[in-house]
Amino acid sequence: ERPAIAPDIDKFLSELGWREFCRHLLFDHPDLATRNLQPAFDAFPWHSDEAALSAWQRGRTGYPIVDAGMRELWYSGVMHNRVRMVVGSFLVKHLLIDWRLGEQWFWDTLVDADPGSNPGNWQWVAGCGADAAPYFRVFNPLLQSEKFDAGGSYIRRWVPELAGLPDNLIHQPWTATPLELAAAGIELGGNYPRPIVDHKTGRQRALSAYAELRQR
Template sequence: MTSPRPAIVWYREDLRLSDHPALHAAASTQAPVVCIFVLDERTPGVRPLGGAARWWLAQSLRALQESLRDRGASFVLRRGSASTVIAGLAREVDAGAVYWNEIAQAPQQRAADQVAAALGGVRTHRSPGDLLVAPSQIRNKENRGLRVFTPFWRRVQSLGDPPKPVPAPTKLNGISGIASDALEDWHLEPTRPDWAGGLRENWRPGEAAAQARLKAFLAGGIAGYSGDRDRPDREGTSLLSPHLRFGEISPRQVWHAAKFAAAEHPRLSSDIDKFLSELGWREFCRHLLYDVPDLATRNLQASFDAFPWKHDTKALRAWQRGLTGYPIVDAGMRELWHTGVMHNRVRMVVASFLVKHLLIDWREGEQWFWDTLVDADAGSNPANWQWVAGCGADAAPYFRVFNPILQGEKFDPDGVYVRRWVPEVKQLPDKVIHQPWTATPLELASAGIELGKTYPRPIIDHKAGRERALAAYASIRNA
């Protein structure tokens, strides 16, 4: 009896063993399994990772490599165009088949098609892997994706539970002696300067950490989620976004674990429903990206092509560094730089401040987030920026300009979040912590603050900024 020819599993944005349909299918054949990750920075249209995401990728690959090694599988790292690399590996090992999970994004689908073409007669096996529901299942009468979240989410829920997650293989047959790049040679992690200290301090990438975080959140953190998720001064969110971004855990796993928790603890059902709707928003953004591949560069609403954006390098730099003079905005931008994430409520506040108070193009903010977020997602990042700017799908009303003072007072009433990230103002009384310029000279002196020196004055007056924004939005509406 002849031994089956080796099976190659192409890892992409799915760096896990459990609920990995491609790995499960390959392992089921009993053939030797060779797993590969290709750092593809050559295939046109595939967006290069930002700095923080590159750091996360390195840690996640190390964790995956260890997990695969424990089960006996080979894990190969190579750099280049995916089609060239995988076709070359298939020839090296005389592969009988190549397996991968699909990514419902046009550039990644083109890359997968190129791989299939380059493999010639080698059998390919594609599995769904990054969504709850395929975009083809959520279409309108014109065969287009839905642009409003609520009917989209209702449609997803009406389809019932997604397939149950498949288990991780307990043992794999590997092949030794296959050449692989050293991860360190990819230079994914910063060295000079090493700015990743805060990332190392706050995160443990990898599948095991993702599973542990989900379990802990559903066991305790989910209680009160509906309200606490808006409070940056509390630990009220799941912090699963970077794990989902790199596929260390799948949306199907999150869905089924949450549904099980709701069945076990009915009193938590409203919090769990809200949590699942946030998973639904990720799905919505991914479906939107499926229909609009240039989501990060093109206004979904063409009227915004005439918007009078301002080119203000000084203001942009102050925003990036967390030196706008508005503590809630500055706290968010500093949290982002140190930890690679930002609380979701604060993301909306800082984004609104950039595009509305400062009238700086949303694409500038989207690009900064892409480079500094460990959870920078090709769908959610541009879709959320367009939502705030008012030019996207299901967009916020143009006249909604977040007041950074009121947002701080409402969602960080005791100044806990601001005091953590903006220590210059931590000695101020609660009543002025979100607007230091209104403090009395005695309060400023007692707090050791000299406005304009130890902490900046606001780079723009809120009322003036709001009026200017409304005028700018009115100009394109009138046109």
């Protein structure tokens, strides 16, 4: 019988394997941080949106799990791996902002930024990297938040203005009633932003962009 810690060891070893894989990618592709591994993505219709990029960088997107991750990164220089995937997907798919801008921000802010893993993982999230299957996958930040931070403790730590909301509202405060918001001391559009993009709208826009790329 395997010890209870075995799955954790397996996970750790798989992460080491992924790191080494990214190092090999970097060896073969020294421009990994600046050029798509899959040239077809050179035609991808990225959006230029300085306001949205800044909101993402500063943790002001209106999506609590995304904002919590980006604020943790800014204040501590680290971020949990799960949240890295969520915020990365949000930038390149919900906002359609070039993955290279996300890679540059992580390179500047992560204390564990790695020249292979950082661009390798960003290209994986964007769908233009190695083994990016399915490349059109769009993380749902609400489902991710409810699954991995069910009690909202992570959000409450890094987005303290939402701390007064109950567990069932903290993941999507825009669904709270005016009375519930007032009781928690929250003013949407004031001390906490409204979502900068609707999830369904952002997801459909991303899928349309990927479908257009595939047709080319």
